[in-house]
Amino acid sequence: MFSALRTALVNERSLSSIQSNILAGLTVGVIALPLSMALAIASGVPPQHGLYTAIVAGIVIALTGGSKVNISGPTAAFVVVLLPIVQQYGIGGLLVSGFLAGIILVLLGLARLGRLIEIVPYPVTVGFTAGIGVVIATFQIKDFLGLNIQSLDGHYIDKLWLILQSVPSINWQETMIGSLSLGVLILWPRLQSRIPGHLVALLIGSVAAWLISQITSDFSVATIGSRFHYELNGITGSGIPPFLPGFEWPWNLPDAEGNSIGFSFSLLNTLLASAITIAILGSLESLLCAVVADGMSGKKHNPNDELIGQGIGNMVASLFGGIPATAAIARTAANVRAGGTSPLASVVHGLFILVAILSLSPVLAYIPMASMAALLLMVAWNMSEAKHFIRTLKIAPRDDILTLVTCFLLTVLFDMTIAVGVGMGLAAMLFIHRSIRLTENTKVESGRMNELELPSQISIYDINGPLFFGSAQKALKNITAITPEVRVIVLDMTEVTMVDMSAIVAMESIVANLAAKNVGLVISNLQPRIILKLRRAGVRTRPGRIRFARTMDEAIEKAKRMT
Template sequence: MSLPLPPLFAAWRQTLRAGYSWRALRGDLGAGLTVGIIAIPLAMALAIAVGVPPQHGLYTVLVAGSLIALFGGSRFNVSGPTAAFVVILLPITQQFGVGGLLLCTLMAGLILIALGLMRAGRLIEFIPYPVTLGFTAGIGIVIATLQFKDLLGLSLAGQPSHYIEQLQGLWQALPSLQLGDSLVALASLAVLLIWPRWVPRVPGHLAALALGALLGLLLESLQIPVATIGERFSYNLEGVEYPGIPPFLPTFTWPWLLPGPDGQPLAISFELFRQLLAPAFAIAMLGAIESLLCAVVADGMTGSKHDPNGELIGQGLGNLLAPLFGGITATAAIARSAANVRAGAFSPLAAIIHSGVVLVAILFLAPLFSYLPMAALAALLLMVAWNMSEVRHVQHTLRIAPRSDVLVLLTCLTLTVLFDMVLAVGVGLLLAAGLFIKRMSDLTDTESLPRNFHQALHDLPEHVLVYAIRGPLFFGAAEKALSVLRRFTPGVKVVIVDISAVPLLDMTALAALDNVLRDYRAQGVGLVLSGPVPHVRLQLRRAGIQRVEGHLAYVRDLAQAREKALRWLTPKADEGSATEGG
């Protein structure tokens, strides 16, 4: 048997089937230019947020953005750095440095490719909405908190890893507030809030950054300091330090040759891979969730249908190769993908063009980026965090959702903020699964059927009991449902159990039923199972629970169950008469 080929170029195959035209090309060009302009400041801001120089965000868009569009499974997804990764990537950078972050991203890429090859794209549908909403809202809170340092120009002694310590550090640093940074932040936030209502066709963040840069220059001329990218970051060229970001393309470098937390190249070891494995899995799972959710949103906007496994492989290849050229973790971004669709995109070419816009910006506009104020970029990320937190959806869910779903949401949100997203998603999934099992077990019950329930039961002897089991018999419900059958009544000789409403059995139920049969056999009680659906009957046979005359029988309905019970009782009655006569 031949293995199925990997679903590469799925989005391009969809594009060709839809028919490509000059009109589609014009739409891709316009959308690519629009989204590329949007991506430039976001990529730099998100790279800074995860603790690496801003050019790494641009390299991510340049390499991962184009590779994912080329190999992925969604025609409209636009990939690059996203805010969702900040809470995972920042601790990795703090502990392992830039080299550790890129190596972890490479490992996550391999995991994503494996998920795609295993056809696991549909498994993402089993993550409950309260879990997703809870950790995304928690991520938004954490990102917003991290921005106050640059929003107010605060001088922190260090960057604590825990949320409570971060709040304490910000409070203690309030006396170091800088007037210039605060004014730039307020002006940028005002533009971000007001501009979309006035000029919706021009991205508001571009206007906010332009105004922030001009205001920063004005304040600098008035001897009011404002922190900028050029002051915070620099690059080395032939032994000379230059401010800002390098105006040239990244070069191929193995991640472990880049600086670790001590400024020295990483020491490759099994222990290092062991420590990075859990974060890599977290990155891969979050990347899969984000990219596939984004593809679903894009499908809803366009009426298209993405290939989830192809998208996972595309995301994996992008995250596998981007770190070799300085790129950090990438995934599809809902905001950029939605802007891509609204701007008229037709194919993955739009996302590739968006990467080309970043390429032009690196080569020709890098010196200008040095003048961007850190406070303006922080204001941009603050708005991203607000949009990501989905406050309205959280409020709506808290108001209308069942209490169990509210508990899951609040648990995921709290754990994401106070601890980390890996723990939040793990606990959230376990809690949601446990509550689901409880709900399903509540649907399964066993009840005694009265004689007037069915015509076949009207004149059955008193030493025949009739039960009905309704619902799935699995590990969460089997013991409760079958325990009723163990309550022996003196004189009972046959028990009829209607299982026509049992859709499935698991191994726990089969084992419990086998124990019931042993107890019945020891007591001389026969069991008639009425109406098992075909696959349940097959499961019983495979488990070795076979027919034994006088002890176990399978029948089609209650009428046949009545006949079988009376047939078993007749010889027993005859034997009883003979004994008395003797």
């Protein structure tokens, strides 16, 4: 734990480094402020919960994690997972799921599985992200066009059909504001300005909404202030509450019906699947972000410490009203480009958002929901990686295309819990299938080998690749099918890198089969640790029947003496 902080305290103590990280933190804070609100709204909760996440999780994860430059907070990857939880279990169920996910992330880090998570195949990742992008974009059409829809419930097809049916209720004012904001988001990067484009888009959208309200009396544009309300000491306010997040056990918060969700093992059992999905997505997103950040900054992260930090951050954030968080690639990249080199930048980013809550809440209430929808449409487009999705469809092998399309469709049509489970299963099956192809069993023709005469009573088989439950039977199945004149089998296992229990059982079967035929066996060039495994399993040297050899020359000589 704390590896990034320890390294930074040793190497990043100069005044120039501190100044650089403070400026980077302020830059990222400006970017994260509207994004955190927008992602919270997309997840089905009031915008302040996204800000609480950026503050608490952003600071805690930076101080306890394994990456010096990662910026953590709410991300678009979680939207598809969190929205169904909120709709079914309310904010209380969401925060309990985040707390459980934090525990799982800590356990993954303690089990040192950080490197293992990095091997998820590219088609699985692209399928997830493209599917999430499509779902997020679809859900923003309602606010972007100002459609008269009370709530979007049901499965994706049901929601899409409801949106299509509601198109006649389009609000021209909100559509104009959303289109203006989206146009700024698309065109602003061409100016190569250091001012974040989404900040300009929201400002222009807010000004446009104010101008429309001055021009026409028929003003009906939804804003953060008109959509969300809060209550403090019996006083009701609009928009974002201008006070610090308070400590509250997640199970004391309301469920979807407004009642306290309560603490019970049945609740934990119900939310466990969602928590596992959040933990898997969070680990993938954070470690992928750390790898990208390493390439940009030239630094190295500790993946296991990063998982532990992500877990602690999610646990603590859920106690202060924060939704699940992970490292955000866009914000991390902005941090690196702005000169961030230590966790100080993320701490400053969190403190900036905290100050913004206390001082800018009345101003933030005027942001139009159509502008927030435009921002999320841009986030969805960037996340979908359409170019990579199409390129994979064009050039990838058939197995990869099947995996990509399956993960994409499951994410869009069902939910991320199912998509993650099936996607990880497909990844494992794809890995096993391709590993099996690498393991081969080749019979060496009789004649001369290593300058030694090879009599017909000796058969040599060259085994290549790992022997595990998927490949052992394939590699060893032909060895016992021998002609009557063969008296000794030699197995050249120079390129066998591992042997699991299935392979050991297969080897025991071969030994017993050959012994019944009075045929000897010589195992050559097997690594000492694997020989030890076989001997522990009972595959031991027996007089006249089984031998181990360190080289092929030695193996052939022993085989000749056994004929």
